[in-house]
Amino acid sequence: MAQNLICIVCPRGCHLTIDENKNVSGNSCPRGVNYAINEITCPKRILTSTVKLVSKSLARLPVITSEEIDKNIIFDVMKELNKVEVKAPIKMHEIIIKNVLNTGVNIISTREIIE
Amino acid sequence: MNKYNVVIIGGGSAGLSAAVKCYDLGVKNILVIEKEDFLGGILNQCIHNGFGLHEFKEQLSGPEYAYRFIEMIKKTDVEVKLNTMVTNVTKDKHVFYTNESEGFQEIEAQTIIFAMGCYEKNAGAIQLAGDRPVGIYTAGTAQKYLNAEGYLVGKKVFILGSGDIGLIMARRMTLEGAKVLGVAEIMPYSNGLNRNIVQCLNDFDIPLYLSHTVTNVIGKEKLEKIELSQVDDNLLPIKGTEKYFDVDVLLLSVGLIPITDLLKNLDIKINARTKGPVVNEHNETSIPGIFVAGNGLHVHDLVDYVSNEARLSAQGVYKFLNGNLHYNNALIVTKNENGIGYIVPQVVNYLNLDDKFVLKFRVTKPFKNVDIVVKADNQIIKKIFKLNLIPSEMENIEITKDLININTKEISVEVKER
Structure with missing residues (x-):
């Protein structure tokens, strides 16, 4: 049976339809096809959050997964993030957790902290 | 100096x-x-x-x-x-x-x-009914507390308004261990991006109550409870539809x-x-x-x-x-007509244009399968077909200088049903 999805790859939010043979329609760009197929087989998400930061100016360091992770492990990754405490200075895109939960995905910083 | x-x-x-x-x-x-x-x-x-x-x-x-x-x-x-x-x-x-x-x-x-x-907009701006206990925050304030300072403002949350910051905060607070009981939107359609409905609400089974609003806030010192009611076509609460939620935080994402x-x-x-x-x-x-x-x-x-x-x-x-x-001569006024809430810019000086300019506007309500019609002094200069138009998405139309002239006085934009 065909399924209707809303593409979340970009803010455009295309209304997609995917049928049982994995034919995708309604997409405005090729990324919509990958999204729809992933979404019905193994849904993935980018996770953004913060970790504890010791610095003069800020209490939290924003971080992101270097790639998408399986949707069903999001809360497990959140638990790992809560164990971390980092100290300034931090470079942009510095690795904060390498290969989190053996996913092959790193947690990296999304802000530069000078002191 | x-x-x-x-x-x-x-x-x-x-x-x-x-x-x-x-x-x-x-x-x-x-x-x-x-x-x-x-x-x-x-x-x-x-x-x-x-x-x-x-x-x-x-x-x-x-x-x-x-x-x-x-x-x-x-x-x-x-x-x-x-x-x-x-x-x-x-x-x-x-x-x-x-x-x-x-x-x-x-x-x-x-x-x-x-x-x-x-x-x-805060609780006063929308004339939120009921008490003013601790626990009512705008979504952006709660976002600053959480993402910059590391404080979660509460554990049981209800969100009024389906603007994007509210949706983003529904996910963010859920990830940090809070329970988000629902998001209410007074309009019959969401004001946030579709992708945020999917990845912030649907992903975490957070219900979206369309055509609903908060009709009472209850709590002496701290927020205890909110009353949610369905609204009619005139956005007025319908008696007998009240639901109650025990919450410690009400986030406002209302504009x-x-x-x-x-x-x-x-x-x-x-x-x-x-x-x-x-x-x-x-x-x-x-x-x-x-x-x-x-x-x-x-x-x-x-x-x-x-x-x-x-x-x-x-x-x-x-x-x-x-x-x-230039300021004085060749002034063109832009005018929002049927279905268009506003247009920026409101004035265009022909002599200041290089080769084109962009009209930015929002529609007043959702439309499907319509044309956006742009007229210069009542002559159609551009017509664009749109499958979907919603108020939460800003629209842009480019007007090249050759479509108008130095004597143009008015440019109007309207939505026309097919």
């Missing part, structure tokens, strides 16, 4: 983009004044990704997007004053500011760009208003719909040499549009400084 060719008030996405563009155009003596300790403005607390698809052709988080512009600024000689508050601006373009190291200062500007962003406080002394014309200043094709206000940019002009849904539009203000500054902006 120090003199600057341009003083940009606000170092967020609009101010940074305007500053970089002014520099690139060759404007000297540029000053950016920022009240916080960091450049980047609200982007710094928007740690989620999805920014930059137009501007950089990739998805960035808010702080990453800001970083790109901060790095560009570092390569210029643009002067930046952080932790500095502008207290007053006069009609002859004197800017008064105060900070810790310089005390109280007065400077003279040839041009000014106001890039001060927007406010969130944004451009910050125009500093403009009030200047008698600058404000548009009743956008709540921002009335501007011409270069985002220049009714006072020559005073420009606006970003959410201080009208509220945008994508930061990419803010950055792009701010460059227009910078071009205005450049032209003004070179004596190339």
Whole structure:
């Protein structure tokens, strides 16, 4: 049976339809096809959050997964993030957790902290 | 007294983009004044990704997007004053500011760009019924507490309004261990992006109550309970539909208003719909040499549009400084008609146009399978088919100079059913 999805790859939010043979329609760009197929087989998400930061100016360091992770492990990754405490200075895109939960995905910083 | 060719008030996405563009155009003596300790403005607390698809052709988080512009600024000689508050601006373009190291200062500007962003509507602004206990926050305030300072404002949350910040906070608070019991939207359609309904609500089984609103807030010192009611076609609560939720936090995501406080002394014309200043094709206000940019002009849904539009203000500054902006002749007024809530700019001077300009507008309600019709003095000059139009998405239409002429008096935009 065909399924209707809303593409979340970009803010455009295309209304997609995917049928049982994995034919995708309604997409405005090729990324919509990958999204729809992933979404019905193994849904993935980018996770953004913060970790504890010791610095003069800020209490939290924003971080992101270097790639998408399986949707069903999001809360497990959140638990790992809560164990971390980092100290300034931090470079942009510095690795904060390498290969989190053996996913092959790193947690990296999304802000530069000078002191 | 120090003199600057341009003083940009606000170092967020609009101010940074305007500053970089002014520099690139060759404007000297540029000053950016920022009240916080960091450049980047609200982007710094928007740690989620999805920014930059137009501007950089990739998805960035808010702080990453800001970083790109901060790095560009570092390569210029643009002067930046952080932790500095502008207290007053006069009609002859004197800017008064105060900070810790310089005390109280007065400077003279040839041009000014106001890039001060927007406010969130609060409980008073929407006349929220009931008590005023601790636990009612605007979504952006709760976002700042959580993402910058590390405090979760509560554990059992209800969100009023389906604006994007509210949806983003529904996910963010869920990830941090709070239970979000629902999001209510008074309109029969969501005001947030579709992708945020999917990845912020559906992913976590958070219910969205369309055509519902909070009709009572209960709690003596701390918030205890909210009452939710369904509304009718006139947006009035329907008796007998009340539901109660035990919560310790009510987040409000019910709209944004451009910050125009500093403009009030200047008698600058404000548009009743956008709540921002009335501007011409270069985002220049009714006072020559005073420009606006970003959410201080009208509220945008994508930061990419803010950055792009701010460059227009910078071009205005450049032209003004070179004596190339015209005011009196060849004025075209833009007019929003059927289905269009507002249009920016409100005035276009034909003599100031290079080769084209862009009309930015929002529709008043959702439409499907319609044409957007643009007329110049009642003659159709452009017609664009749209499958879907929703008020939460800003629309752009490019008008090339050849479609109008020096005698054009009015450009109107309307939605026409097929």
